[in-house]
Amino acid sequence: MNKKASKILYYILMTLLAALFMFPLVWMISSSLKPEAVIYNDLDSIKALLPSGHISEWFFSYKEIFGRFDIVRYMMNSVLYAGSVTIGSIAVNSLAGFAFAKFDFKGKRILFGLMIALLVIPGETIMISKFVIAQKLGILNSQLAVILPLMASPLFIYMFQNFFKAIPEDVQESAKLDGANQFQIYWKVMLPMSKPAIATVGTLSFIMSWNDYIWPLMVLTDSTKFPLQVAITNINNTQPVYTNQVMAILTISTIPLILIYVFFQKYLVQGLSSSGTGVK
Structure with a gap:
């Protein structure tokens, strides 16, 4: 394996490893920015990693948690x-x-x-x-x-x-x-x-x-x-x-x-x- 191929493989593996570690963090943040029901509806799609499509819903959960505790x-x-x-x-x-x-x-x-x-x-x-x-x-x-x-x-x-x-x-x-x-x-x-x-x-x-x-x-x-x-x-x-x-x-x-x-x-x-x- 030449040097260029080794470098490409290295970056691919590092990208996959970074994605593996980032996935729970991204899901956590995106889930905090959408309503409860939407979280479960989006679990089987890429939308699980995206916040709510309505910006007005993004910080509703934060407002509620600060109000309760x-x-x-x-x-x-x-x-x-x-x-x-x-x-x-x-x-x-x-x-x-x-x-x-x-x-x-x-x-x-x-x-x-x-x-x-x-x-x-x-x-x-x-x-x-x-x-x-x-x-x-x-x-x-x-x-x-x-x-x-x-x-x-x-x-x-x-x-x-x-x-x-x-x-x-x-x-x-x-x-x-x-x-x-x-x-x-x-x-x-x-x-x-x-x-x-x-x-x-x-x-x-x-x-x-x-x-x-x-x-x-x-x-x-x-x-x-x-x-x-x-x-x-x-x-x-x-x-x-x-x-x-x-x-x-x-x-x-x-x-x-x-x-x-x-x-x-x-x-x-x-x-x-x-x-x-x-x-x-």
């Missing part, structure tokens, strides 16, 4: 949780990564090895332990119970550690000669050089928190504190259930993730592929 509150809760987790995750994991990369202390290798070993342990297996800790701290049914456990991540610590470790020691030594202490080196030198890592950890933290369902469901009993993902389940179980309204709330919950990825895609790719020198 306090969607704005749920969205604000999700923004609060995701924003707090993102900021906290960058701060906590970058500090830990800086310590592992630039400090020498007793038991460092063992501690770092144990932390890396945590990467192979599914998060679901330690949920009960986290719940017990949250209960003993007295933070159940509060925003802190949702935010605090998501701030630290072995993967993000490893990413920052790998990034900081690749920065030449001469940079740190030059800062010391200028009179900077360790925190000033971290804050004024290391962090500005690690923007791709910050963007990567921030983006992944936001997505992880925004999509989190099981943990908020476990620690929250007050429905006014539910994030959007937990509220979606309640909406889906509240009679009467309308498919177009369910698709509307799912579309609302998906749009922020798409926007985050579109705007931070460049930094996300750099952060995942960077050698950690801070020089691009």
Whole structure:
């Protein structure tokens, strides 16, 4: 097979793969823009992927879902949780990564090895332990119970550690000669050089928190504190259930993730592929 044929086959396969992944998203959005009955009437045709032919019907399901449920509150809760987790995750994991990369202390290798070993342990297996800790701290049914456990991540610590470790020691030594202490080196030198890592950890933290369902469901009993993902389940179980309204709330919950990825895609790719020198 010549080079041109291989390239054509590659693009065909990529197009088919993209269509496969895009199909549920397109169907979800189009279903949210048409009446309930039309969704089922169009299932056996290409019209299933198209919105209603009447523009006046496009946002009827959104108007209805906002009228039936306090969607704005749920969205604000999700923004609060995701924003707090993102900021906290960058701060906590970058500090830990800086310590592992630039400090020498007793038991460092063992501690770092144990932390890396945590990467192979599914998060679901330690949920009960986290719940017990949250209960003993007295933070159940509060925003802190949702935010605090998501701030630290072995993967993000490893990413920052790998990034900081690749920065030449001469940079740190030059800062010391200028009179900077360790925190000033971290804050004024290391962090500005690690923007791709910050963007990567921030983006992944936001997505992880925004999509989190099981943990908020476990620690929250007050429905006014539910994030959007937990509220979606309640909406889906509240009679009467309308498919177009369910698709509307799912579309609302998906749009922020798409926007985050579109705007931070460049930094996300750099952060995942960077050698950690801070020089691009």
